[in-house]
Amino acid sequence: MAGLLVLNFCIIHLAPGDPAIALGGEHGDAAYYAFLRSRFGLDRPLPEQLLTYVSNVLHGDLGTSFVHGRSVTRVIAERVPATLLLVGTALVLSSVAGVALGILAAGFRRRSVGVTLNVAALLGYATPSFWLGQIALLALAVGTGLFPVQGMTDARHPQTGLAHLADVLHHLVLPAVVLAINELALTMRLVRTGLLEALGADYVRAARAKGLPEALVVRHALRNVMLPVLTVIGSRAGMFLSGAVLVEVVFAWPGLGRLLLSSLLSRDYPVLLGMFLIMSVGVVLANLITDLTYARLDPRIRYQ
Amino acid sequence: MPDSTRAFVISNELPTLGLRALESRSGLWRILRTGAGRVGIAITGGLLAVALLAGRIAPAGPFTSVGLPLTAPTLAHPMGTDDLGRDVLSGVVHGTRTSILLAILVSLLSGALGIAVGSTAAWQGRRVDDALMRFTEFVQIVPRFFLAVIVVAVFGPGLDRLVLLLGLTSWPWIARVARAEVLSLKQQEFVEAARSLGAGQARVLLREVLPNALPPVVVVLSLTAASVILIEAGLSFLGLGDPDVVSLGYLANNAQRFLRVAWWMAAFPGAAIALAVLGLNLLGDGLNEGLNPRAGR
Numbered sequence: 001m002a003g004l005l006v007l008n009f010c011i012i013h014l015a016p017g018d019p020a021i022a023l024g025g026e027h028g029d030a031a032y033y034a035f036l037r038s039r040f041g042l043d044r045p046l047p048e049q050l051l052t053y054v055s056n057v058l059h060g061d062l063g064t065s066f067v068h069g070r071s072v073t074r075v076i077a078e079r080v081p082a083t084l085l086l087v088g089t090a091l092v093l094s095s096v097a098g099v100a101l102g103i104l105a106a107g108f109r110r111r112s113v114g115v116t117l118n119v120a121a122l123l124g125y126a127t128p129s130f131w132l133g134q135i136a137l138l139a140l141a142v143g144t145g146l147f148p149v150q151g152m153t154d155a156r157h158p159q160t161g162l163a164h165l166a167d168v169l170h171h172l173v174l175p176a177v178v179l180a181i182n183e184l185a186l187t188m189r190l191v192r193t194g195l196l197e198a199l200g201a202d203y204v205r206a207a208r209a210k211g212l213p214e215a216l217v218v219r220h221a222l223r224n225v226m227l228p229v230l231t232v233i234g235s236r237a238g239m240f241l242s243g244a245v246l247v248e249v250v251f252a253w254p255g256l257g258r259l260l261l262s263s264l265l266s267r268d269y270p271v272l273l274g275m276f277l278i279m280s281v282g283v284v285l286a287n288l289i290t291d292l293t294y295a296r297l298d299p300r301i302r303y304q
Numbered sequence: 305m306p307d308s309t310r311a312f313v314i315s316n317e318l319p320t321l322g323l324r325a326l327e328s329r330s331g332l333w334r335i336l337r338t339g340a341g342r343v344g345i346a347i348t349g350g351l352l353a354v355a356l357l358a359g360r361i362a363p364a365g366p367f368t369s370v371g372l373p374l375t376a377p378t379l380a381h382p383m384g385t386d387d388l389g390r391d392v393l394s395g396v397v398h399g400t401r402t403s404i405l406l407a408i409l410v411s412l413l414s415g416a417l418g419i420a421v422g423s424t425a426a427w428q429g430r431r432v433d434d435a436l437m438r439f440t441e442f443v444q445i446v447p448r449f450f451l452a453v454i455v456v457a458v459f460g461p462g463l464d465r466l467v468l469l470l471g472l473t474s475w476p477w478i479a480r481v482a483r484a485e486v487l488s489l490k491q492q493e494f495v496e497a498a499r500s501l502g503a504g505q506a507r508v509l510l511r512e513v514l515p516n517a518l519p520p521v522v523v524v525l526s527l528t529a530a531s532v533i534l535i536e537a538g539l540s541f542l543g544l545g546d547p548d549v550v551s552l553g554y555l556a557n558n559a560q561r562f563l564r565v566a567w568w569m570a571a572f573p574g575a576a577i578a579l580a581v582l583g584l585n586l587l588g589d590g591l592n593e594g595l596n597p598r599a600g601r
Binding site for chain 1: 429445446447449450451452454457458521530531534535537538541542543544556559561563564567570571573574575577578581582585586
């Protein structure tokens with residue numbers, strides 16, 4: 001975490017252009033620049049500035065947005081729920097469906113079902129999420145009208161209560177599925193290879209020899225297969241979040257991705273740097289959660 | 305060195321050289337024997353050819369207006385034209401060249417860094433290993449895509465900084481694989497033999513250990529190249545690409561505004577990205593199956 005803060009600080013300070021000139025205009029006099037520098041602490045030595053920055057961030061202060069004129073923390077916090085909803089749904093979808101399809105692909109590995117699933121997984125993994133979003137949008141939303149094209153709610157018919165929830169869910173389907181495809185394909189392939197390897201192991205032969213029903217045997221094997229799968233899902237949190245950003249842009253989902261795009265267009269550096277920090281924290285947390293779940297699944301791993 | 309020892313060294317080296325050549329030949333043959341490897345080599349090779357011959361295939365260049373704007377695919381323009389009447393096929397061909405060039409440069413840089421860090425950590429052991437691996441974990445946890453977004457936003461777009469940035473952040477996985485390989489090879493008898501013949505540390509590491517550690521690293525490199533293509537596409541899709549260089553993501557970004565009127569502007573560049581990533585992944589699969597005897601079916 002400390003490393004990330006320092007990295008963030010370095011990017012701010014390596015950025016071209018003098019902030020005093022940016023704030024005071026190009027033709028101010030030297031005394032005014034000096035005033036601005038001392039006003040914002042830019043005349044202090046770098047290590048001291050770094051300390052101030054770190055202490056501000058630790059107090060939840062990420063600075064003020066150039067465009068919104070409000071605290072960056074507030075601006076970002078407003079967008080987090082929408083992104084969490086999208087990412088959470090997609091994660092559940094990709095994990096559940098990925099494991100299920102992986103078992104299926106391992107079970108039918110020599111038959112057409114297995115081969116089809118395998119090819120589909122390869123394609124799904126290689127397809128960029130934003131492109132899949134564009135195609136899904138064209139085919140399913142614009143083409144058939146089955147799904148709403150963009151946004152999170154229908155602005156023409158504002159709803160309340162349960163109808164509002166249904167409206168949001170209806171808008172959620174396409175972006176969540178599109179976002180899930182990449183991870184789903186990867187999870188499926190990992191489960192498939194893992195299961196095929198595990199089903200050849202001695203403990204599985206022993207279980208079969210005892211006469212355990214096949215479903216129970218697969219459950220035994222699956223528990224061991226899930227460990228590496230979990231690690232991969234956890235370690236891809238960063239990729240997953242960047243996919244979410246791109247999918248949000250395609251579907252105009254009002255989350256962090258849209259904020260990122262609008263901040264990019266308006267060069268709103270405080271918001272951009274704040275978002276980088278938040279995303280990094282998200283990735284670190286995802287890794288932590290993975291490690292903890294790992295310990296729960298595998299009794300051999302214990303943390304002090 | 306007395307003559308008798310020299311004779312021994314030479315006679316000892318000759319068979320290994322011969323064996324190595326045989327091994328590498330059979331390695332390639334084994335990759336070609338796997339279905340994934342064949343398709344992967346075909347796709348990657350095809351795209352490489354397109355990248356090399358981009359000027360011949362589409363001499364008009366991706367930024368030249370060649371017809372009416374937003375025309376659907378025809379024989380003259382098999383992928384249609386964009387909002388400014390530019391040929392989409394030409395954009396895809398030149399965009400592929402950009403993506404592949406970027407992928408190669410980043411792979412070279414991150415490969416060199418990863419191998420250097422990983423093998424140094426494993427070879428030196430103890431404190432050096434600890435320090436280097438902590439650092440590797442730190443770099444690994446930095447979200448590459450968002451870092452790239454910030455850097456491009458702050459410093460402006462450009463292929464050069466993208467190569468540097470992605471190269472400097474993509475090596476941790478390679479380093480970990482290289483470290484694991486060197487750690488296990490370090491204990492092998494042939495390394496011991498080279499040492500007892502009086503070979504120096506550097507010579508043993510560079511001539512004996514590293515060549516044998518390379519196969520798994522190459523697998524990871526092909527997957528890194530695939531992820532680099534995806535990251536560049538994502539960045540350009542957000543409008544962060546170099547506006548003077550056409551890339552596949554740049555085309556997809558442009559297409560987003562005309563999605564409802566010109567499907568071809570989105571469909572073909574995206575398909576090219578998917579094809580490139582698929583080809584590299586299959587190549588990785590084939591390499592893995594061909595070079596790693598344990599990963600048999």
